[in-house]
Amino acid sequence: MYSKFENFMKKYLAPLADKMDKEVHLSAVKKAMVAMTPLLIIGSFCLIPEAIPNMIGKNHVISQWILTNLDIIYIPYNVGMALMSVYVTVIIAYQLANSYKLDIPGCVTMGLVSFLMLVVEFTEDGGISKTYLGPKGLFCAMFAGFIAVELFRWCKKKNFTIKMPDTVPDFVSRSFEMIPISVIIIGFFLIVRIVCVNVLNTMPPLIFTAIFAPLVGSMDNPIAYTFLKMLQALIFFFGIHPSVLSPITSPISTQFLAENIAAVQAGHVATHFYAPGPESAFGNFTGSGVTIGCVFWCLMSKNKALKQVGRLSFIPALFGINEPILFGAPIVLNPMFFIPFVICGGIIGSLGGWAMYLGIMKCSTFTPPYVGVFLEGFLTNMDPMSIVVNAVQLILSILIWYPFVKSYEKTYGNKEEETNAISAEDAAILDDLDLDF
Incomplete structure (x- = not known):
């Protein structure tokens, strides 16, 4: 029974796991999450000072200083974990572009712009809301990073680019090559944004939240x-x-x-x-x-x-x-x-x-x-x-x-006895022979 189960695992599960480990999209997500570790640690550290007044009393001089400077203490969190999805988008786009041997700066730029088009909300005073730039936009960040780079790759494969003469400097030529690619990618994500907001009456990140709710909730x-x-x-x-x-x-x-x-x-x-x-x-x-x-x-x-x-x-x-x-x-x-x-x-x-x-x-x-x-x-x-x-x-x-x-x-x-090369009797005979080389 066990041998059948073992053969089944080796035949089906092992190849599947190997494919998952080598799959470029899953690999990009894994590397992005590993890269987030320092932000998680630093963001967590920001909560420690706030707990000190509860331990030593709010009237203590140290507690007073902490409570007065909480806005400064929270800055690493606000520019780190609170913007996590931004960084995840960039890393995923970078890793995919590197796997496909595409133009990394171009892919990263398109990935980031695509993500921002899906999640950005403007406040009444003209500012940008951070609601979906943090963990709430994580699945949206993956989607934007994947699709932007795949569209970039498709455009390059279909030659939807502007070719400049060889006399034009390389950095100028690359800029012109990006124009049609940018139009296609930005146009795609603009349509997604319009459909979600104007037709479905919801922001794109909330769509992903609803789709992945069973998985996340489990x-x-x-x-x-x-x-x-x-x-x-x-x-x-x-x-x-x-x-x-x-x-x-x-x-x-x-x-x-x-x-x-x-x-x-x-x-x-x-x-x-x-x-x-x-x-x-x-x-x-x-x-x-x-x-x-x-x-x-x-x-x-x-x-x-x-x-x-x-x-x-x-x-x-x-x-x-x-x-x-x-x-x-x-x-x-x-x-x-x-x-x-x-x-x-x-x-x-x-x-x-x-x-x-x-x-x-x-x-x-x-x-x-x-x-x-x-x-x-x-x-x-x-x-x-x-x-x-x-x-x-x-x-x-x-x-x-x-x-x-x-x-x-x-x-x-x-098992140790069974794996010996010679028996105890044979070893004794060899010892009696007293063979010296």
Whole structure:
């Protein structure tokens, strides 16, 4: 039964995951989300000073200075996370243009203009509203970046350009080549804007919000989140890194984090539990599938090889890196470890999401760097309950992995004997021969 399932995964899932990893549009989204990490960290930092007056009292001199200068403290957030969709559009257009070997400045310009045409709203005093320039415009940013570059590529392929004589300087020639391309791309997005606003009576970003609402909403559902953690462990079990899913999941978690920060900044409570910080600190506690239990029992093993694997895996596991135990034990493609890694690991990894959903623990407003287990979880929300949740995950992992590692330990010793090149009797004969070279 297991061999049939393994063959099915190798035949269908592995090629699909490989195609997803190499697909240029998904790759562009993944790189854009990774590039947003510094903005998420800096934007999260901006909330920390505002919490200080609540801890030391609003009458304290430090609190008074913070409250007086909040507008300045929030500047990194207002020019960073609050304009996130602008940066995502630029990066996606850049990455696609680079993949297609197109004119990068031209593609980036068209992508940014296209996005702004879809989302910009003007205020009564002639200013520009930032409503859809932040996380609310994220899906619109992807759409604009994709379509603008694809239209650019189509125009170049069909030669919808103005060719200038060779005597004309290159930068001037490129400017004239862009004229028909710009007309086509801007015209397309202008039509989209007119249809949405004048016919459908709504802004384009709201259309995308309605389309992707089921997908986005499902990530705020702990049952769906538990399924996601199992799915990530499942594909990793067959040697496929879960990062292949990041083009789908990262935009949602990033949007939720930005909305949590905006809510706290406005004096409300953060409500989204699916965010990058908790996903790392709780969802992937000591690595995908919460494998610290396996590391622990390998350390305690009487088998020298398993003990060495445990030693090599322990320090990386404290920082959420579990590739040494995955490929060292190994857990990957090992039927004995399917249940504790995929099923139990997925459930244990989702405990942080359940705790936040049920109100036991605060939702996240910060994405810390990899600072190690327990501390990373605490930094995501500054809630002492995060330490309790991590402790529960640690204990459950150790308890669940015990019978599986002990059973594997017995067969592991037998496998070592079976893989010896010569038997003990043959080795003794060779020793008696006393061959010296």
